[in-house]
Amino acid sequence: MIKKDGHTHTRFSHHGSTEQLDEYIEHAIKLGFTEYVVTEHAPLPQKFLETFVGPDDARDNSAMAADELLLYKSEVERIQVKYGDQITIKAGFEIDYLKNYESDIRRFLKEQASWIDEIVLSVHFLPNNDGIIAPIDYDPETLSAYFSDERQNPQVLFQRYYDAVMQSVNFDTGLKIPVRVGHITLIRKYQKLLQLPPFDEVIKQQITELLQKIKQKNYQLDFNAAGFSKPYNGESYPTFDIAEQAVKMGIKLIYGSDAHKVDALGLYFDEMNHFIEEVTKE
Ligand SMILES: [Zn+2]
Ligand SMILES: [Zn+2]
Secondary structure (H helix, E strand, O other), X not given: OOOEEEEEOOHHHOOOOOXXXXXXXXXXXXXXXXXXXEEEEOOOOHHHHHOXXXXXHHHHOOOOOHHHHHHHHHHHHHHHHHHOOOOEEEEEEEEEOOHHHHHHHHHHHHHHOOOOOEEEEEOOEEEOOOOOEEEOOOOHHHHHHHOHHHHHOHHHHHHHHHHHHHHHHHOOOOOOOOEEEOOOOHHHOOHHHHOOOOOOXXXXXXXXXXXXXXXXXXXXXXXXXXXXXXXXXXXOEOOHHHHHHHHHOXXXXXXXOOEOOHHHOOOOHHHXXXXXXXXXXX
């Protein structure tokens, strides 16, 4: 049986631990994983960084820096050799979808295409009412500050988010490798603190259309454990109801720990895997 973690990070995130990649892999082997995809945040487009709004820390520590790319590549290739007889290690990135930077993203992917196996395609930044692009998952204060209008009516915020996720799925990556759509309920990260309501019928319809598009493009869904450990979230991304809907549509869900530290690897794998098995049986 394949036991796969399809979404993991490294010290190149700058917002996780400084543990070596070797420690992640050795722990994953111990946990019985047979396949492991390293999906570090790809460098953000230079033009985007130059015009970034929001906390400096979010700009500097949301992704690897462009000058770390070669080191990242050599690290992944080193551990592929070192542990290759014990676990299948795939090379990848978590790619930030940014509407106004599609050509930059495509150019980057083309440059990296020769050595990457899979990508996670994620939305972490959204334009607000004034057209300012700000992070939605950096901290609750930043979300509230830049999306104060939308916060008055959270369904508007949800709609903005799912519009962007839909755009990310429609985006032509130019690649022929597996694409997983990242954590598609991330907009709920601070739901307990911000007292976000459930999705209304309009949003549920948007999610259904999103899943149909994911299916049509033969993309996979990141079944992401990180929310369980977040104090203001407490659920998987996506939640089990959406995950069930996706499974029944024939979309492949791949567990992702989204680990930014070694001991986050494998968390909630059994619960999430069991859930998939149960709904697949139905
Ligand atoms: Zn992410
Ligand atoms: Zn991630």
